[in-house]
Amino acid sequence: MRLGVCYYPEHWPEEKWADDARRMAELGLSCVRIGEFAWAKFEPQPGQYDWDWFDRAIETLHAEGLGIILGTPTATPPKWLIDRHPDILAQDEHGRPRRFGSRRHYCFSSETYRRECRGIVTEMVRRYGEHPGVVMWQTDNEYGCHDTVESYSPAAQAAFRVWLENRYGTIEALNKAWGAVFWSQTYRSFDEVDPPGATVTEANPSHRLDFQRFSSDQVASFNREQVDIIRAFSPGREITHNFMGVFTAFDHHKVGADLDVATWDSYPLGFLDLMPLPEDLKRYWLRQGHPDFQAFHHDLYRGCSPKWGVMEQQPGPVNWAPYNPAPLPGMVRLWSLEAIAHGADLVSWFRWRQVPFAQEHMHAGLQRPDGAPAPAYDEARQVAADVEAIKAGETTRSEVALIFDYESQWTHLIQPQGKGMDLLRQAFETYSSLRQLGLSIDILPQSADLSGYKLIVLPGLPILNAGLIKQLKETPGTILALPRTGSKTDNFHIPETLAPGALQPLMPIRVTRVESLRPLVTETAIWVDSERIVINWREHVELPAPDSELGVHVEARFADGSAFWIEAGQVHYLAGWPDNEAAVNIFGVIAKRAGLEPRSVGPSLRLRRLGDLEFAFNYGLETASLKGLVPEDAEFRIGGMDLPPAGVAAWKA
Ligand code: GAL
Numbered sequence: 001m002r003l004g005v006c007y008y009p010e011h012w013p014e015e016k017w018a019d020d021a022r023r024m025a026e027l028g029l030s031c032v033r034i035g036e037f038a039w040a041k042f043e044p045q046p047g048q049y050d051w052d053w054f055d056r057a058i059e060t061l062h063a064e065g066l067g068i069i070l071g072t073p074t075a076t077p078p079k080w081l082i083d084r085h086p087d088i089l090a091q092d093e094h095g096r097p098r099r100f101g102s103r104r105h106y107c108f109s110s111e112t113y114r115r116e117c118r119g120i121v122t123e124m125v126r127r128y129g130e131h132p133g134v135v136m137w138q139t140d141n142e143y144g145c146h147d148t149v150e151s152y153s154p155a156a157q158a159a160f161r162v163w164l165e166n167r168y169g170t171i172e173a174l175n176k177a178w179g180a181v182f183w184s185q186t187y188r189s190f191d192e193v194d195p196p197g198a199t200v201t202e203a204n205p206s207h208r209l210d211f212q213r214f215s216s217d218q219v220a221s222f223n224r225e226q227v228d229i230i231r232a233f234s235p236g237r238e239i240t241h242n243f244m245g246v247f248t249a250f251d252h253h254k255v256g257a258d259l260d261v262a263t264w265d266s267y268p269l270g271f272l273d274l275m276p277l278p279e280d281l282k283r284y285w286l287r288q289g290h291p292d293f294q295a296f297h298h299d300l301y302r303g304c305s306p307k308w309g310v311m312e313q314q315p316g317p318v319n320w321a322p323y324n325p326a327p328l329p330g331m332v333r334l335w336s337l338e339a340i341a342h343g344a345d346l347v348s349w350f351r352w353r354q355v356p357f358a359q360e361h362m363h364a365g366l367q368r369p370d371g372a373p374a375p376a377y378d379e380a381r382q383v384a385a386d387v388e389a390i391k392a393g394e395t396t397r398s399e400v401a402l403i404f405d406y407e408s409q410w411t412h413l414i415q416p417q418g419k420g421m422d423l424l425r426q427a428f429e430t431y432s433s434l435r436q437l438g439l440s441i442d443i444l445p446q447s448a449d450l451s452g453y454k455l456i457v458l459p460g461l462p463i464l465n466a467g468l469i470k471q472l473k474e475t476p477g478t479i480l481a482l483p484r485t486g487s488k489t490d491n492f493h494i495p496e497t498l499a500p501g502a503l504q505p506l507m508p509i510r511v512t513r514v515e516s517l518r519p520l521v522t523e524t525a526i527w528v529d530s531e532r533i534v535i536n537w538r539e540h541v542e543l544p545a546p547d548s549e550l551g552v553h554v555e556a557r558f559a560d561g562s563a564f565w566i567e568a569g570q571v572h573y574l575a576g577w578p579d580n581e582a583a584v585n586i587f588g589v590i591a592k593r594a595g596l597e598p599r600s601v602g603p604s605l606r607l608r609r610l611g612d613l614e615f616a617f618n619y620g621l622e623t624a625s626l627k628g629l630v631p632e633d634a635e636f637r638i639g640g641m642d643l644p645p646a647g648v649a650a651w652k653a
Contacts, residue, residue, distance in 0.1 A: 001340060001344070001345060001346075001347075001387055001392065002030045002031050002067070002309075002345065002346045002347075002348075003028060003029050003030060003031075003336075003346075003347055003348070003380070003383060003384055003387065004029055004030065004031035004032055004033060004066075004067075004069065004346060004347070004348035004349075005024060005029055005032055005033070005348055005349050005350075005351065005352045005366065005380075006032075006033045006034075006311070006312060006348060006349070006350045006351045006352065007020065007024075007032050007033065007034050007061075007351065007352045008034070008037070008038075008351065008352075008355070009034060009053075009054075009057035009060075010038050010041050010053075011355050012353070014053070014056070016371075017056075017057060017060045017061075018060050018063075020352060020353075021060050021061045021063065021064040021066060022064055024061075024064065024066060024352070025064040025065055025066060027366075027377070027380055027381050027384065028380070028381060028383075028384025028385070029066065029380070029384070030065075030066065030067055031066055031067040031068065031069055031135060031136070031346070031348065032061050032066045032067075032068060032069065032352075033068075033069040033070075033071060033138060033311065033348060034057065034058075034061070034068065034069070034070065034071065035054070035070050035071045035072075035073060035124075036071025036072065036073055036075065036138060036140070036141045037071075037073060037075060037076045037103065037141070038054070038073050039073035039074070039076055039077065039078050039081075039120060040076070040078035040079070041053070041054075042054065042073060042120065042123075042124065043078065043120060043123075044078075045080065046080055046081070046084065049123060051127055058128065058131060058133060058134075059133075061133065062131070062132070062133030066133070067133065067134075067135035067136070068131075068133045068134050068135060068136075069135065069136040069137070069138055069240075069311075069348075070124070070128055070134055070136070070137050070138070071137075071138040071139075071140075071141060072117075072120070072121050072124060072137065072138070072139050072140055072226055073120065073124075074106075074117045074120065074121070074139075074140045074226070075103050075104055075140050075141040075142070076103045076104075077105065077106055077113065077116070079100055081116060082100045082105065085110075085112045085113070085116070087107075087110055087112055087153070087154075087155065088105075088106050088107065088110045088112055088113040088116070089105055089106065089107065089153070090105065090106060090107035090108075090148060090150075090151035090153060090156075091107070091151055091152045091153040091156075092152060092197075093152045093195070093197025093198045094152075094197070094198050095152060097153075098148075102146070102359065103141075103145075103146070104142075104145055104146050104148040105148075106148075107151040107153045107155055107156060108149070108151065108156075108215070108218035108219055108222045109151060109153065109155040109156040109158075109159040109160075109218050110153065110155045111155065114222065114225060117222075117225065117226065118225060118226075118229065121225075121226050121229050121230070122229050122233070125137075125229055125230050125232075125233040125234050126233050128234075129230070129233040129234030129235075129237070130233075130234065130235070134234065134237055135237060135238065136237055136238040136239070136240055136261065137230045137234060137237055137238070137239050137240070138239075138240050138241060138242060138263075138311065139223050139226040139227065139230075139239065139240075139241045139259075140222075140223070140226070140241065141242060142242055142243070142244050142265065143219050143222075143223065143241065143243075143250060143255070144219065144244070144247060144249045144250055145244060145247075147249075149215050149216070149219060149249040149250050150195075150211070150212075150215045150249070151215075152195045152197045152198075156195060156215075156218075157194060157195055159214070159218065160193070160195055160211065160214050161190045161191060161193055162190075163210075163214045163217065164190055164193060164210065164214075165190045167210070171187055171188065171189055171190060174187065174190070174193070175187060177206060177491040178204050178206040178207055178210075178491070179204070179206060179493065180204070182204070183204075185204055185207075193207075195211050196208045196211050205411075205414045205415050205492050206491050206492040206493075208410075208414045209407070209410055209411060209414060209492050212249070212410045212414070213251075213407065213410075215249070215250065216249070216250035216251045216254065216406070217254070219250040219255060220250070220251070220254045220255050220258070223241060223255050223258060224258050227239055227258045227259070238260040238261050238307075239258075239259050239260050239261070240259055240260065240261040240262065240263045240309070240311065241255060241259055241262070241263070242263045242264060242265050242311040242312060243255075243262060243263065243264040243265070243301055243304075244264060244265055245264065245265070245266065245267065245271050245293070245297050246271060246274070246275075246424065248406055248409045248410070248413075248424055250406070251406040251407070252300075252301070252304050252406065253303075253304055253406065253445040253447075255304075256301075256304030256305040257304075257305075259304075259305045260305065260306060260307060261305055261306075261307040261308060261309055261345060261346065262301040262302075262304040262305035262307075262308045262309075263301070263308065263309045263310060263311035263346065263348075264297055264298075264301045264308075264310060264311065265310070265311055265312035265350065266294055266297065266310045266312065266313050266314060266335065266339070267312070267314040267318055268288070268289025268290070268293060268294055268314055268327075268331075268335055269286070269287065269289055269314060269317070269318065269321070269324070269325055269327060270314065270318040270320060270321040270324070271289070271290075271293055271321075272285055272286070272289045272290050272293065273321035273322055273323050273324075274321055274322075275290060275293070276420060276425075277290070284621065285604075285619065286325050287325055287326065287327050287328035287331065288327070288328055288331055288334075288604075288619045288620075288621075288645075288646065289331070289335070289619070290619075291432075291435075291603070291604055291605075291606050291617070291619035292428065292431060292432040292435050292606070293428075294335055294338055294339070295338060295342060295431075295435065295606065295608065296427075296428050296431050296432075296443070298310075298338070298339055298342035298343075298344065299342060299402075299431075299441055299442060299443040300404060300443040302342060302343060302395070302442070302443070303404075303442060303443045303444045303445060303448065304445075307345040308343070308344060308345065309339070309344045309345045309346030309347060309348070310336075310339045310344055310346065310347045310348065311346070311348050311350075312348065312349070312350035312351075313332070313335060313336055313339070313347055313348065313349045313350060314327070314332070314335070314350070315332055315349045315350065315351075315364050315365055315366050315374065315376035315380075316332075316364025316365070316374055316375065316376055317362070317363070317364050318363050318364070319359075319360055319361075319362040319363040320363075324362070326364075326375070327375075327376075328645060328646050329375065329379075329646065330379065330644075330645070330646030330647070331646050332349075332375075332376040332379040332380070333379040333380075333382050333383050333386070333646070333648070334617055334618075334619075334646050334647075334648050336349075336379075336380075336383045337383060337386055337390075337615070337617075337638075337648045337650075338606075338608070338615070338617050338648075340387065340390070340392055340610075341392075341608040341610050341613075341615035341617075341650070342395070342608060342610070343394075343395025343610060347383070349365075349366055349376065349380060350365075351363075351365045351366070352365055352366055352367060353365045353366070353367040353368070353369065353371065354367065354368055354369045354374070355369065356369040364376070366380055386638055386648075389637050389638050390613070390637050390638060390650050391637065392610055392611065392613060392650075393610070393611035393612065393613070394611055395610055395611065396609075396610075396611050397442060397452060397453075398439070398440040398441050398442045398453075398609065399439070399440070399453060399454045399455065399596055400434060400439050400440070400441045400442070400453065400454070400455045400456075400457065400591075400596070401441070401442050401443075401444050401448070401450055401453040401455070401456045401457065402427060402430065402431055402434070402441050402442070402443045402444070402457045402459060403443075403444055403445070403446055403448075403456065403457065403458050403459070403461060403468070404423075404424075404427050404443050404444070404445070404459070404461075405423075405445065405446050405461050405463065407463050408423050408460075408461040408462050408463050409422070409423040409424055411423075411462045411463060411488050411492060412426075412460075412462070412484075414492075415492075416516075417514070417516050418516020418517070418536060418537060419516075420536070421516060421536065421537065423459065423460055423461065423462075423484075426459045426460045426482065426577070427443070427459040427460075429580065429583070430457060430459040430482065430583070430587075431443070431459075432580070433580055433583035433584045433587055434457070434587055434591075435601075435606055436580075436584050436600065436601060436602065436603065437584060437587060437588050437591060437598035437599065437600060437601070438598060438599035438600070438601045438607045438629070439591065439596065439598060440607070440608050440609040446461070446464070446465045446467065446468040447465070447467055447468075449471075450468075450471045450472075450475055450477070451471075451475070453475070453477045454477050454478065454594045454595050454596055455477060455478050455479075455480065455590070455591060455594040455596060456472065456475060456477055456478070456479050456480070457479075457480045457482070458479070458480070458481045458482060458485045458503075459482050460482045460483055460484040460485055461484075461485055461486075462484050462485070462486065462487045462488035462499075463488050463489070463490055464485070464486050464501065464502040464503060466502070469502050469503070469505070469506075472503075472506060472571075473505065473506065476570075477570070477594065478570045478571075478572070478590060478593060478594035478595075479506065479570060479571045479572065480572045480574075480587070480590055481500060481503060481507060481571065481572065481573045481574075482574055482577070483514075483537050483538075483539050483574060483575060483576060483577055484499070484514075484537070485499070485500045485503055485573070486499050486500030486501035486502050486503040486504070487499035487500065487501065487511065487514075488501075489501070497510065498510040498511055498512065499511040499539075500573065503571075503573075505550075506550075506568065506569075506571045507552075507566070507568050507571050507573045508544040508548060508550045508552065508568060509541045509542060509543055509544065509552065509563075509566060509573065510541065510542040511539045511540070511541055511542075511575070512540050512541065512542050513539070513540040514537065514538070514539050514540075515537070515538045515539075515540075516536060516537055517535065517536055517537065517538065519535075519536075521535075522534060522535055522579070523535075523538050523558055523559070523576060524558065524559045525556045525557065525558050525559070525564040525565070525576065525578075525582070526556060526557055526558075526559060527555060527556030527564075527565065527586075528556075530585075532556065532564075532578060532582035532585065532586065533578065533579045533581070533582050534558075534564070534576035534577060534578055534579070534582070535577055535578075535579045536577045537576060537577040538558070538575070538576045538577075539575040539576060540562055540575070541562065541563045541566065541573075541575045543563060543566070550568055550569070551568070552566050552567065552568045553566070553567045553568075554566055554567075555567050555572075558576070562575075563575060564576055565586065570594075572590055574586070584600075588600070599628075599629055601629065602620075602624075603620070604618065604619040604620030604621075604624070605617070605618055605619070605620065605624045605643070606619065607629065609653060612652060612653055613637070613650055613651070613652060613653060614630075614650070614651055614652075614653040615648065615649065615650045616629070616630075616639070616643060616648070616649045616650075617643075617647075617648055618643040618644065618645055618646065618647045618648075620645060621645050622645065623642055623643065623644050623645070623647075624642075624643045624647070625641060625642055625643075626641050626642070626643065626649060627641060630649075630651060634651040634652070635651055635652045636649055636650070636651045637650045637651060637652070638650050
């Protein structure tokens with residue numbers, strides 16, 4: 001387990017570097033990420049490199065024993081490069097190029113840009129690849145940030161046509177897959193197909209889904225070009241990329257497959273402000289963040305690569321959310337330890353010192369701009385001490401698997417059918433309700449090995465892979481499928497036998513009609529004398545004939561008598577979206593039937609199992625008691641029975 005920090009030697013006078021490095025090591029950090037935006041300093045003129053200053057920066061950090069994470073600088077192509085090759089710029093759907101002056105102003109399909117990137121990355125990796133201080137590489141920075149995955153440039157158009165031809169072989173197959181007979185969208189050749197932008201009203205959803213798949217593949221192949229160079233010239237060093245929160249525009253499982261470590265950038269308060277949550281909850285969690293947001297992403301990215309970590313951990317107010325409060329004292333420590341409880345291999349704060357100039361000069365660091373410690377400085381020191389005290393072992397599998405899938409998410413976003421309907425949101429809300437039952441969860445792709453899981457949750461994945469269905473047929477575990485599961489084919493059609501389509505061999509129902517509901521409209525479902533609330537989404541379901549081979553049992557019905565909670569053997573299907581209270585209640589019953597031991601922890605306390613340790617985190621503003629959740633004689637490594645706000649406890653389970 002490593003602690004680190006993001007550092008920009010190019011922002012500070014060289015006289016400060018040695019003292020900075022010394023203080024990093026003294027704080028208990030063992031690694032430092034540098035370099036990811038410094039292209040204009042590495043190559044100030046076309047083909048003229050200046051590595052001397054960077055050599056000295058690396059030596060200075062290495063001299064203090066810090067392991068160096070080198071970022072490739074391809075998120076920020078310099079001005080001279082853009083002026084020479086304006087075709088590098090991505091274009092929006094109206095064909096307008098992005099402008100120079102911030103970052104990520106490139107098109108993933110630009111062959112010119114790919115060539116230039118291979119050039120700078122090769123120079124850099126050849127120079128530093130075998131340096132004893134270099135422990136890891138980070139490719140680029142936050143692919144897709146600022147809405148930059150999709151581009152409608154001529155290069156993207158040409159590459160999209162090739163991609164389509166590879167996928168479909170003939171234009172007839174494409175026309176059929178897209179249902180192009182609708183509104184006379186039929187194409188005569190691949191050369192006639194454009195990216196699906198700037199249409200009068202919505203473009204064909206199958207066309208959009210393919211464009212998203214294509215754009216995602218471009219990100220993966222762009223990343224792979226750098227990975228290949230790094231593997232060739234920097235043997236034994238790990239490779240990561242820093243993913244983001246609430247971001248699904250490319251398939252992170254595909255990019256993650258080429259990495260050794262999936263990292264992500266965790267900004268709990270910035271993200272809380274952007275979340276679609278009621279105002280009272282945003283006010284309550286203002287300085288703590290949402291108690292499930294960090295954990296959800298830890299578990300999501302843990303499912304993307306063999307190892308995972310946090311590359312950028314929020315240290316204080318950020319600059320980019322509508323409102324930017326400061327963390328409650330202790331929260332920076334809590335967030336960092338929570339990552340460790342989810343098995344992080346690395347936690348690294350962003351950034352060492354607040355920069356006094358340019359776009360991010362209002363963004364906090366571990367130090368103030370004048371070099372004095374900011375409040376997070378001592379919390380980072382405390383985390384280093386906690387890591388020693390906790391002595392965490394390896395992370396193990398949880399007993400609950402939640403399946404998340406990027407293609408399925410795109411179908412929701414392309415055709416939500418109800419405002420705000422979004423698979424990521426549904427997966428998150430499902431996760432949150434399960435965590436309120438004290439459960440630890442693995443978030444996995446459809447292709448993951450599901451053996452050993454007691455409960456497998458499908459949070460509304462419209463497109464189901466054959467491999468997943470095969471595993472579901474074989475698992476002795478319990479399966480919970482939420483509305484919209486199996487509701488689309490791979491081509492974005494309604495399945496011939498209606499939803500839940502590929503799940504029907506296990507859940508023999510047909511969804512005959514769906515409705516989305518306005519925010520304050522609810523439906524009632526009745527279950528053993530109690531009423532449950534359904535929000536946002538309701539389905540009308542046809543049950544199999546009573547004498548059919550695979551029978552079903554209706555556990556709860558809507559007030560009008562139609563089935564809501566249906567059980568077929570160990571498979572459960574909910575024909576509506578339960579609100580949080582109903583979800584916690586229903587999932588609790590299903591969890592027990594699956595042989596789990598749910599424990600109710602309420603809205604702000606969270607538990608997490610890591611090997612033989614258990615952790616508790618208090619996101620609330622009141623002291624929380626662990627009585628009843630922890631054995632009386634538990635041996636605490638940190639914390640105790642009473643957890644103050646921002647408190648963390650870890651004990652041997
Ligand atoms: C991240 C990014 C960093 C910095 C940070 C500010 O998205 O990777 O470079 O901009 O946000 O919070």
